[in-house]
Amino acid sequence: MSKTTAAAAHGSGDHGDHHIVPDGTFIQVWIGLLILTALTVAASVYYPGNVGVAVAMIVTPIKAALILMYFMHLKYEKKVFVIMFLSAMSIFGVFLGLTFIDYLFR
């Protein structure tokens, strides 16, 4: 009962009205993104080749998740939007993966 009313209240309201995130959170996310970028670049400079690519392939989705969750406030949205976005991203991931495979085996 309480669960449904909570869901209804969350669903009926316009997003953003409920969650005004403090500026500090965004600054922290931004710093995190910069650190992760530095990490990826450093890995590709000091360990060019497989290790660098592996680090990029692990860190980049984490960066994407940070942007999606906080900047695009997906964290505060209904689950259905998360699912929609993830399905679109997985299709994109397939194309990216195929591109990589094509590139690697030429």
Next chain:
Amino acid sequence: MTNTVVLLTSSLTMVMSVNALQRNQVGKSIGFLIGTFGLSCAFLVIKFFEWSAKHSHGLFPGNEHIHELPHGEGLFFNLYFMMTGLHGIHVVIGMIIMAVVLFKIRSGAVDATNFRMLEYTGLYWHLVDLIWIFLLPLFYLTN
């Protein structure tokens, strides 16, 4: 690399702009939006120099030189120009939308009670940023 920092920062200023407008801090919101616009200008300027450098090496789309490169390299540069070019077009579209929203905030058509247009502009802009994050390892960190 520089461009990644520029674009990530522009995403931050964009989100700050939306946040400020939601709190009815119109001046701050406009300031951050102008900041975002400025950073996207900087992004394109850096991109221009990057493409110029490629161009001076005879690397540009449709050039014979690209076709003479060994197979993988030709593909790489064609993909590079296609993807960064498409991304660049999205940056320009984003800037146009930002300018429109900016005037709407100024005129009061977009404000704390009706901030949706700015919010969606922000979402679009973060998507442009998001795509760039994937382009960085794909084109700049592979050897």
